[in-house]
Amino acid sequence: xxxxxxxxxxxxxxxxxxxxxxxxxxxxxxxxxxxxxxxxxxxxxxxxxxxxxxxxxxxxxxxxxxxxxxxxxxxxxxxxxxxxxxxxxxxxxxxxxxxxxxxxxxxxxxxxxxxxxxxxxxxxxxxxxxxxxxxxxxxxxxxxxxxxxxxxxxxxxxxxxxxxxxxxxxxxxxxxxxxxxxxxxxxxxxxxxxxxxxxxxxxxxxxxxxxxxxxxxxxxxxxxxxxxxxxxxxxxxxxxxxxxxxxxxxxxxxxxxxxxxxxxxxxxxxxxxxxxxxxxxxxxxxxxxxxxxxxxxxxxxxxxxxxxxxxxxxxxxxxxxxxxxxxxxxxxxxxxxxxxxxxxxxxxxx
Amino acid sequence: xxxxxxxxxxxxxxxxxxxxxxxxxxxxxxxxxxxxxxxxxxxxxxxxxxxxxxxxxxxxxxxxxxxxxxxxxxxxxxxxxxxxxxxxxxxxxxxxxxxxxxxxxxxxxxxxxxxxxxxxxxxxxxxxxxxxxxxxxxxxxxxxxxxxxxxxxxxxxxxxxxxxxxxxxxxxxxxxxxxxxxxxxxxxxxxxxxxxxxxxxxxxxxxxxxxxxxxxxxxxxxxxxxxxxxxxxxxxxxxxxxxxxxxxxxxxxxxxxxxxxxxxxxxxxxxxxxxxxxxxxxxxxxxxxxxxxxxxxxxxxxxxxxxxxxxxxxxxxxxxxxxxxxxxxxxxxxxxxxxxxxxxxxxxxx
DNA sequence: GGGACTCTCTTGACCGGTACAGTACGCCTG
DNA sequence: CAGGCGTACTGTACCGGTCAAGAGAGTCCC
Numbered sequence: 001x002x003x004x005x006x007x008x009x010x011x012x013x014x015x016x017x018x019x020x021x022x023x024x025x026x027x028x029x030x031x032x033x034x035x036x037x038x039x040x041x042x043x044x045x046x047x048x049x050x051x052x053x054x055x056x057x058x059x060x061x062x063x064x065x066x067x068x069x070x071x072x073x074x075x076x077x078x079x080x081x082x083x084x085x086x087x088x089x090x091x092x093x094x095x096x097x098x099x100x101x102x103x104x105x106x107x108x109x110x111x112x113x114x115x116x117x118x119x120x121x122x123x124x125x126x127x128x129x130x131x132x133x134x135x136x137x138x139x140x141x142x143x144x145x146x147x148x149x150x151x152x153x154x155x156x157x158x159x160x161x162x163x164x165x166x167x168x169x170x171x172x173x174x175x176x177x178x179x180x181x182x183x184x185x186x187x188x189x190x191x192x193x194x195x196x197x198x199x200x201x202x203x204x205x206x207x208x209x210x211x212x213x214x215x216x217x218x219x220x221x222x223x224x225x226x227x228x229x230x231x232x233x234x235x236x237x238x239x240x241x242x243x244x245x246x247x248x249x250x251x252x253x254x255x256x257x258x259x260x261x262x263x264x265x266x267x268x269x270x271x272x273x274x275x276x277x278x279x280x281x282x283x284x285x286x287x288x289x290x291x292x293x294x295x296x297x298x299x300x301x302x303x304x305x306x307x308x309x310x311x312x313x314x315x316x317x318x319x320x321x322x323x324x325x326x327x328x329x330x331x332x333x334x335x336x337x338x339x340x341x342x343x344x345x346x347x348x349x350x
Numbered sequence: 351x352x353x354x355x356x357x358x359x360x361x362x363x364x365x366x367x368x369x370x371x372x373x374x375x376x377x378x379x380x381x382x383x384x385x386x387x388x389x390x391x392x393x394x395x396x397x398x399x400x401x402x403x404x405x406x407x408x409x410x411x412x413x414x415x416x417x418x419x420x421x422x423x424x425x426x427x428x429x430x431x432x433x434x435x436x437x438x439x440x441x442x443x444x445x446x447x448x449x450x451x452x453x454x455x456x457x458x459x460x461x462x463x464x465x466x467x468x469x470x471x472x473x474x475x476x477x478x479x480x481x482x483x484x485x486x487x488x489x490x491x492x493x494x495x496x497x498x499x500x501x502x503x504x505x506x507x508x509x510x511x512x513x514x515x516x517x518x519x520x521x522x523x524x525x526x527x528x529x530x531x532x533x534x535x536x537x538x539x540x541x542x543x544x545x546x547x548x549x550x551x552x553x554x555x556x557x558x559x560x561x562x563x564x565x566x567x568x569x570x571x572x573x574x575x576x577x578x579x580x581x582x583x584x585x586x587x588x589x590x591x592x593x594x595x596x597x598x599x600x601x602x603x604x605x606x607x608x609x610x611x612x613x614x615x616x617x618x619x620x621x622x623x624x625x626x627x628x629x630x631x632x633x634x635x636x637x638x639x640x641x642x643x644x645x646x647x648x649x650x651x652x653x654x655x656x657x658x659x660x661x662x663x664x665x666x667x668x669x670x671x672x673x674x675x676x677x678x679x680x681x682x683x684x685x686x687x688x689x690x691x692x693x694x695x696x697x698x699x700x
Numbered sequence: 701g702g703g704a705c706t707c708t709c710t711t712g713a714c715c716g717g718t719a720c721a722g723t724a725c726g727c728c729t730g
Numbered sequence: 731c732a733g734g735c736g737t738a739c740t741g742t743a744c745c746g747g748t749c750a751a752g753a754g755a756g757t758c759c760c
Contacts, residue, residue, distance in 0.1 A: 064717055086445050
C-alpha cells in the first residue's frame with residue numbers, strides 16, 4: 001500500500017474519483033471492491049492500484065449500510081449499568097461467547113445501553129441488523145422501541161412474548177435438581193437466598209428458579225425460609241444469609257440464586273462458626289469459575305454459558321435471515337462438589 | 351403510541367410518506383424529529399401524531415449516519431480473542447468503565463474483533479465515529495486500516511507512535527515501587543513472573559514493567575531470575591513459578607506481572623510448603639478484585655482502571671471533536687497488604 | 701409606511717454507496 | 731449465418747435522511 005498525500009484540504013476520495021481516474025463507471029469500481037467476480041482480473045487490478053494511489057480504503061461503511069440495508073453489527077441490549085454485566089462472571093462469559101460467535105460470522109457487536117434521557121435512545125437510534133436482549137426487564141421501553149423498529153430480536157434468559165425468539169436455560173429444572181439434592185440428603189429445613197429485583201415477577205430466572213426449588217420442597221412438605229437481596233452490593237447477600245443462619249431453627253441446607261450468593265452464604269456460615277458442609281449444606285447456581293475454585297468447592301447447578309451464547313447468535317442469525325426459530329431451552333445439570341452433605345445429627349427434625 | 355397496522359407487504363414508512371400525509375415538506379418532518387426548535391409546536395404535534403399513526407419510529411439510523419457523517423457509536427479494537435478480554439478482571443473492568451462513560455455521552459460501544467479473514471475486516475468495514483485501541487499489537491494490520499481510514503484514534507496501554515493520542519498507566523513507576531518494596535524489606539534474591547507474548551518487545555506494559563522492576567533491582571545490584579509465560583492457560587504461570595521456587599537458591603521475593611500471576615505464584619509456593627509471606631514475599635500488579643479477596647491479601651500495585659476508561663473516553667471524544675489531546679499517563683501506587691514481609695532468617699545472603 | 705428581523709417552512713443538492721436491468725461484443729451452435 | 735448465450739461493463743434509480751440557503755408572512759420600531 002502506498003502512502004497517499006494527505007493534504008489538509010484533500011478532496012474526499014469516493015468511488016467516483018477512482019472511476020474518473022481509471023476511466024470506468026462508478027459501478028465497476030464498486031464491483032472491484034464488493035463483487036470481484038463481476039469484472040476481469042486485469043481491470044480490477046488496475047482499479048485497486050488507482051484506489052490505493054488515491055488513498056481509498058474501501059467503500060464507506062455508513063453509505064454501504066444504507067444502500068445494502070445492513071450494517072454488519074448486531075446489538076446487545078442490556079438494562080441497567082453495563083459495568084454490572086462485565087463484572088459478573090456469568091454475564092461476562094455470556095458476552096464473551098456472543099462476541100466470539102458473532103465475529104466468527106463476520107459480525108461486530110454493539111452494546112446498547114438502556115436509554116437514560118429522551119434525546120438519545122440507543123435502541124432506537126443506533127444502526128444494527130438485529131438485537132439480542134439480555135438481562136432485561138421485559139417492560140423496558142427500549143424493547144418497545146426495538147419492536148416498533150421491527151428489528152430482528154432474540155430474547156435471552158426471558159420470555160417476553162410468544163412470537164419473539166428466545167434462548168433460555170432450564171432454570172426451573174436446574175433449581176429443582178438443587179433442592180431435590182438437599183431433600184435426598186435428608187434436609188428438611190431449607191433456606192433460600194434468591195435475587196430481589198424491583199418487581200420480582202419481572203425477573204424470569206428468579207421466578208423460574210423459585211418454582212423449581214418449590215417443586216422439590218413442596219413434594220416433601222418442606223416450607224423454606226426465603227430471603228431475597230439485590231445483586232449489589234455483595235454484602236447484602238452475606239447479611240441476609242447471616243440473619244437466616246443466626247437463629248436456633250436455622251436451616252441445615254441452603255439453595256442460592258447464584259454461586260456468588262452461595263459463596264456469601266458460606267462466608268456467613270463461617271462467621272457464625274458453622275462448618276460447610278458438616279453443619280450447613282449450600283448449593284449454588286451457574287457453575288461459574290467461582291464454584292470450583294472456592295473453598296469448599298461448591299455443589300451447584302451447571303448451565304452451559306458458552307452454549308447459550310452460541311444459541312443466541314444462531315437464533316439472531318436465523319431471525320435476521322427471515323426465519324422464526326423455535327424457542328431454545330438449554331439443559332442444566334447438578335454438579336455435586338463438597339459443599340453439601342447429609343444434615344448433622346444434632347439437626348432438629350420437625 | 352398507537353399500534354400501526356403491520357401488513358406483510360406494508361410500504362416502508364419514510365419521512366416522505368409522513369410529509370405527504372400531513373401535507374408538508376420532507377424537511378419539515380425531519381425537523382420535527384431532529385430539530386424541534388425549527389418548527390411550531392402545533393405543526394410538530396400534528397406531524398408526530400401522523401408519524402405515530404403510520405408506525406414511524408424515527409429517522410433511520412443508517413441513513414442518518416450517512417447524511418450526518420457520524421454514527422453515534424465508538425469502536426473498541428481488541429486483538430485476539432474477545433473472550434479473553436471479558437474474562438480477565440482488569441480488562442473487563444476497563445470495558446465496563448468505557449461503556450458506562452460512553453453511554454453517559456450518548457454513544458454506544460461497538461466491539462471490533464481483529465480481522466480473521468480478508469473478506470470482512472471490522473476495523474475497515476464497520477461504521478464508527480472513533481476507535482479505542484486496546485490490548486493490541488501495534489503492528490496489527492487492523493490499526494493500519496484504521497489509520498488509513500483516518501478514523502479518530504486513541505491507543506490505550508501502548509504508545510503506537512507520536513501523534514496518536516494515548517492513555518497509559520505509569521507501568522514502569524508502579525513496577526519500580528513493587529520491586530523497591532521488596533528491596534526495602536531486605537530481599538536480595540528476587541524472582542520475576544512476567545507475561546510472555548509472541549514478540550516481547552511489542553507488549554508495552556510487559557516491557558515497561560520489566561524496566562521498572564530492573565530500575566529498583568539494578569540499583570542494589572540484584573540480578574533477578576525471570577520466567578515469562580503466556581496469559582493462557584492459567585496453569586502455565588503456576589508451573590513457571592513453581593519451577594523457580596523449587597530450587598535451593600530460590601528467590602525470597604517475587605514480583606509478578608498481574609494479580610492473577612501473583613496468585614498462581616502464591617499457590618505454587620503453598621504447594622511446595624512455603625508460607626507467604628514468611629518464606630516468600632509476593633507482589634502483584636493491578637490491584638484487581640482478586641488482590642484484596644485472596645488469602646493472604648496481596649501486596650500489589652494499584653492502577654485506577656475506571657479512571658483509565660474515563661480518560662480513554664475523554665480522549666477519544668477530544669479527538670473526534672478535532673483536538674489533539676496530550677498523552678495521558680495515569681499514576682500507579684503501591685498497596686501493601688499481607689503477602690510481603692522481610693525475608694526469613696534462613697535466607698541465604700549473597 | 702417601509703426596512704430590518706424573526707419565525708416557519710420549502711427547495712435543491714448531497715452523503716457514498718448498491719441493485720438491477722440493460723447494452724455491447726465475442727463465441728459457440730445447428 | 732441467424733440465433734442463442736456468457737462475459738464484461740454501464741446507466742439509472744434508489745437507500746432515507748441532513749444541510750444550507752431562500753422565500754413568504756408577520757412583527758417591531760422609528
